[in-house]
Amino acid sequence: MxxxxxxxxxxxxxxxxxxxxxxxxxxxxxxxxxxxxxxxxxxxxxxxxxxxxxxxxxxxxxxxxxxxxxxxxxxxxxxxxxxxxxxxxxxxxxxxxxxxxxxxxxxxxxxxxxxxxASISDNTIDELHDQVVSLARRYHGLPAAKAYEEGDSLRLEVERQRDRTQVPVQQQSLMIFNGQTAALLAVAAFDLGYFPSARTLARTAAVYGEASRFAPLQAFADGTLAYISYHTGDATEAAAKAQRALSYGGLGDVARRRLHSIAARAHAYLGDISSAQRAIQLSEESDRSMRDELHDSVGGEFGFSPERLAMSNSTTALLIGDADQAEAEARRALVLLDQRPQGERSAHVRAGAAADLAHARLLADDVDGAAEALTPVWKVPIEQRNTGIVVRTARIGRYLARPVYHGAQLPKDLREQIEDFTRVSPPYRLGPPVSLLAIAP
Structure with missing residues (x-):
């Protein structure tokens, strides 16, 4: 009682x-x-x-x-x-x-x-949205360190506004902004060579995507975790992460294209050539006129342009030893990039495709052609020499160190040029170089 x-x-x-x-x-x-x-x-x-x-x-x-x-x-x-x-x-x-x-x-x-x-102005929500979109779309033209600084400042402002409102719809929007900002910070940390921090930030983005029921953000974060796993030598985990991300609903063609290309790279690293080729095919067939609110509406670094897809598939072709396909995809990436307005051309894509083209020519024992292809790489400003570019050039340097090239002047010159190029890059100056040396077969 x-x-x-x-x-x-x-x-x-x-x-x-x-x-x-x-x-x-x-x-x-x-x-x-x-x-x-x-x-x-x-x-x-x-x-x-x-x-x-x-x-x-x-x-x-x-x-x-x-x-x-x-x-x-x-x-x-x-x-x-x-x-x-x-x-x-x-x-x-x-x-x-x-x-x-x-x-x-x-x-x-x-x-x-x-x-x-306990609410904030809807104009504040709109302004924060515009800032996230702006950073995502400007990312390709920023040094990774600068992008990180801007992203972190934006993250703090989003957090400050979250503390000021209890309105559910505003909290939902700000949670998504938190996740998008964390995703951009993960990319920047990866580009700088800080792999553990990049992984933590990508997981943070995934948590926000899950909490806000925003599947495209979850998929982008899992895709980022996949290529971090790939670059740290765990291709099995990379393939699993990419496949899990592909299982989410509500993804557009761009999202699926990105995830298939990541899965292709992981399968190629594992030596599963048929799965890698199938994933390349799927990445190029993703054209169902499907869009989502992250990869398409925000775009920029969240997007995955045709030239970026071609560059990625070129790298996969190199891993499976298909020099002809690698050269064709690298050339296609460069042609597509040149069709864009000057301000929309990514130095990362140009250098990555050029390095892959050079590597494909080396596989055909065309050292002179490789040296010519590398010309755009040397023009990349120091602060924009991110992890992807450094990894590709390091792989070429190792290939040129094979006994067959000992005593030849041009391979020696190229090796030294690559060493000078990478020594001053942010991943080597700021991040741990051991992880970068351990990833390429």
Whole structure:
């Protein structure tokens, strides 16, 4: 049998059907209304709530807690709330309906006031969206270190705005922005050679994608985790991550194209030539006029352009030893890139495709042709020599170190040029070079 309430506070909670959870929500909302969003606002844990309602408190709580309780029940002072409950009056009605209706109306209005105060302008949401889109679309032209700095500043601003709103639709939007920013930071960390941090940031993006039910973000994050796994020597994990990402619903053609190309690279590294060739074919067949709100609507670094696909498939062809296909795909990447306006041409894609073209020519024992193909690579500014470019040139350097080229001047010159090129690159200056040396077969 339920015991009689020992305090007026307990009696009021029973009357108003306030469980601890409901009391806690109302207590916190009232605190925000009185004191604003302040980390120092008083709180009431469940054990404390039990002491308050059981009459076991000596004296009164802190003044701020008393103010909140008095705002919750304005007809009573704090000292009354911690005093004994009202005595039964058999002549009085069970409750005063008019007073109860008025109290409910007041509480509902107070709750609405607290919610309205805990929101931000929709213009702020739009501005943050535009900043995420801008960074994604400018990424190809920025040094990775600069992109990281901008991304981190944007992440902090999104977090600041998340703390200011309790409106669900705004929280949803800001959660997606958090995930998109984390995804861009993961790419930048990868480009700088910080693989463990890149992996953590990609997982962070995946968590936000899952929490916000935004499948394209989950797929992009898993794709990023896949190529991080590939570049750190775990191609089996890379293939599994890419396949899992492909299982998500709501993906557009661009997303699927990117994931198939990543899977192709992983299969090629594992020596599964038929699976690699099938994945290349699927990456080029993904044309169902399907779009999604990340890879297409935001685009930029979240996109996967035709020239980038050609460059990626060229690298896969190199891994399976198909020099003719590698050269054809690398040439196609360069032609497609030259068809874009000057400001939209990616130095990363140009250098990557040029390096793959050079490597394909080396497989055909055309050292002079390889040297010619490498010309655009040397023009890449130091701060834009990211992991992908460094890995490709390092692979060429190792190929030129084969005994067959010992004593030949041009291979020696190219090796030295590659060493000079990579020595000043951000992944070697800032990141751990051991991981970069361990990934290419």
């Amino acid at each position: 339920r015991s009689e309430p020992r305090t007026l506070l307990a009696w009021l909670c029973d009357r108003d059907n306030l469980t601890y959870r409901r009391f806690d929500e109302k207590f916190n909302q009232t605190g925000v209304r009185l004191f604003g969003h302040d980390p120092s606002n008083p709180t009431c844990g469940e054990a404390q709530f039990r002491r308050w309602t059981a009459g076991k408190l000596i004296g009164l709580p802190i003044p701020e807690s008393c103010r909140i309780l008095e705002a919750m029940w304005p007809e009573y002072m704090a000292a009354q709330l911690f005093g004994p409950p009202p005595k039964d009056d058999s002549q009085a009605p069970a409750f005063d309906l008019e007073e109860r209706v008025q109290m409910t109306a007041r509480n509902a209005h107070d709750g609405a006031d607290a919610t309205a105060a």
